[in-house]
Amino acid sequence: MSKITTGATMSLDGFIAGPNHTDGFDHLFAWYSAGDVEVPTGFPDMTFKVSEASAEHLRGLLERMGVLVCGRRLYDITSGWGGRHPMDKTVVVVTHKRPDDRPEDDENFVFVTTGIEDAIAKAREIAGDKDVGVNGGEIARQCFDAGLLDEVHVDLVPVFLGTGIPLLGQIKDGPVTLEGPTFVTQGKGVTHLAYRVVRK
């Protein structure tokens, strides 16, 4: 059964990036090069080197993941990941207007201009039996608000950023309770956790 998940590397104080969206990554993603086990990413020149526990976790995630969903900001910040996402998956991009420099028929990116529900429906269609991964914070939050999110994955790292972008965007109607963790694995410099979203 296909699940709609979101996940991110998160600081101990709950941030998935520094306040400028692109800072703090050296601290947050230190665990991607903290170990000895190589995990290929789909790009020949980009390989993670993590602990065996993290490698097993990442391999499982990659295998279960059928498609990704992101917002236009993440797409723009990463310049469309140079043409294809490093996880080697199709990305459904939620946007107001599709970019001019992309073909209509593109196996790398599918642009949906009619909101999060249509984007998730499109993503489900592409994913088949596999999972749908939604990022970053604001899009995950929209997905959560629409009652579409099933699971939250957290890669918790031992740093306090002090300020930044929260995992699920700015929560206005908290507290929001989850179930779990349904999964806990300790890697080097990171604790992998998964939580189930409680249906309202």
Add this chain to the structure above:
Amino acid sequence: MSKITTGATMSLDGFIAGPNHTDGFDHLFAWYSAGDVEVPTGFPDMTFKVSEASAEHLRGLLERMGVLVCGRRLYDITSGWGGRHPMDKTVVVVTHKRPDDRPEDDENFVFVTTGIEDAIAKAREIAGDKDVGVNGGEIARQCFDAGLLDEVHVDLVPVFLGTGIPLLGQIKDGPVTLEGPTFVTQGKGVTHLAYRVVRK
């Protein structure tokens, strides 16, 4: 060897209380009554009911803890925990002025009016070989800033509060990197984690 530690139950978004200091506790402390194993607190009318994993963790903490350190706000909010802290330990209170309604010679509370360093020195003296537990956020932060903190314990619970009081107070000079976790144990509705403070 005596360690200076701080610890708290923390939401997934990094808060140890809601914005008014006393809210959010029903969500944060749900794990204290989520299990079947009773852990006495020193008060006959106050017993935690937690999972076996959490019980073992709490027993270990209680056994290692020699004395507690807190700020005047926490002391006032709890009305001096009704006369004695539920962990049945002496509390060193950092304050500008000692309260009028407490005896000078008191095994329950020791008031230190000359700052965090003197408070920790007094606490070490009382603790002997045992550990010193510092709470809440702002006092732990002062302790951390003074280079006196050895360990941070986090009881991570699956709730997003959205806003509130951060574990180490408001970090102005982040990022702050810790080592670990040195300890991970999964209880029911809570993940117990411990991190080592990196000496500057």
